[in-house]
Amino acid sequence: MDSRDSAAFRWGATAVVWLLGIFAVAPLVGGHPIAVAAQVVIEVAPGPVATVAIETLGGLAQPALMAGIGILAVATAAGIAAFAEGYGTNRRQQRLLVRAVTVVVVVLTAAGFRAAGDGIVWRWTLATAIALAGPALLRVFREGGRPTVGRRRTLRNLGGAAGVAVGGGLAARSIGGTRTGEGPDPGESLDAVAEKRAGTTTPDSGSAATPVADRGAVENRREVENVVVSVADTNADFGYEFTGMPAAVGSADDHYVVDKAVSNPNVDAGRWSLSVRGAVAEPFELDLSALLTHAAARDMTVTTACISNVVGGDLISTAEWRAVPVRALLAEAGVADGAVDVVTRAADGYTEAIPWEVVRDREDVVLAVGMDGRTLPKAHGFPARLLIPGRYGMKSTKWVEAIEVSTGDHEGYWEARGWVEEAVVNTLSSVRAVQRRGDRVAVGGVAYAGRRGIDRVEVSLDGGDSWADAALEDPPSTHAWRRFRLVAESPDSGPKDVVVRATDGEGNRQTREETGPHPGGSTGWHGVTVSL
Structure with missing residues (x-):
């Protein structure tokens, strides 16, 4: 193996160790830089490109995008090394190149974990340090007193660095679920939430499965x-x-999941509140516990279907939801004259709009806060999501942070990419x-x-x-x-x-x-x- 190939191999291997580290440590912050990069690509991609990707790859579009970004990172690292060796850079120039690339990687890693997480400094700082420990260890092996000569030693060093990255990730997983605020957890029993709010606690007994009699x-x-x-x-x-045959009413576990978000946003219910604002007389905010126990809350059995579902596809599910009518919330705020759209804004930047006249006339346009007798699972929009029976799922914004009354026409995320506005099933x-x-x-x-x-x-x-x-x-x-x-x-x-x-x-x-x-x-x- 000549010097150029050797350099390309070392840099590419270092990039692989870096990727292992960031994926391993992701649970600490709930996401990783590759997902952030993929999300940026999705946001800036022209509508026709996004549509072709969905129609061609379906649910594999996002994993394929992340895999492509990972491969590009490894190829870029190898290419930089091969380029530098090929042009005969001297030792000083190589050191400068290594330092420059190191700075870029550290900044991108830290920024990626910061964007993927919930902003808690110690989490994304620790995640960055653990993810970079493996590549740093490889550099120590190369520049220490014992140079890495020979394939066997090189592979041993790579294995050790990868072990450090994965080991750090496993340690991060043990603290990744630590909560930072007081509030209901995703999937917590609604009865338990209500009793906590009332100052009492009752153990959740669960529910027994309904026996099936006619399968044979x-x-x-x-x-x-x-x-x-x-x-x-x-x-x-x-x-x-x-x-x-599917169950007449399914559960959260078997409910389909399709999102434009590569990774679900981390929302801490203890710090979250729903903002009702815009063209209203009295804007206000409600925390999750107040929504769960709202006087207008009711249980609803609703079927939802994804607009990207093909004929005979399985992107359609039925579940039991706990929800509050949006018009009840807006009645408390007092909608101003001239209202046109009711806009829902999500933690991941997603927005959708429904005409105010539709919300005003329909009690079944709701903000769902529970599923299967529990708070929403993270994948289904915790803490709150919109539900509009009879409209495709693209209209049902997940991870809602705000309901905003607009006096102008608002163009939703998928509408801006060429999909229909009303999305009637x-x-x-x-x-x-x-x-x-x-x-x-x-x-x-x-x-x-x-x-x-x-x-x-x-x-x-x-x-x-x-x-x-x-x-x-x-x-x-x-x-x-x-x-x-x-x-x-x-x-x-x-x-x-x-x-x-x-x-x-x-x-x-x-x-x-x-x-x-x-x-x-x-x-x-x-x-x-x-x-x-």
């Missing part, structure tokens, strides 16, 4: 294009709970499960049309040549999906071309026209070919 003994199970196909050894009648239906029991075959799934509701679901087993009405389960609420089920006699175990279509509560049948998610949500009938 499944002989085999496989998945075909996100549809669970199974054969069960039972003569029981089909309900709505056979293998592969298209009628959709999808097959989730197909099961055989003897000579009977059941097809089941979910249908949703937002506030319009679902009136009818039809299923075809022959690719759309003939149709049969499926049985519909009563929806968990007026804001939730309906599960459907069709049971048919079918001794033949050959291929079946299953297709589903729905009709909404206004009598409009789901369109067959196939479109992608951009700009207003996907459309088309969902179908799958299965053999039983």
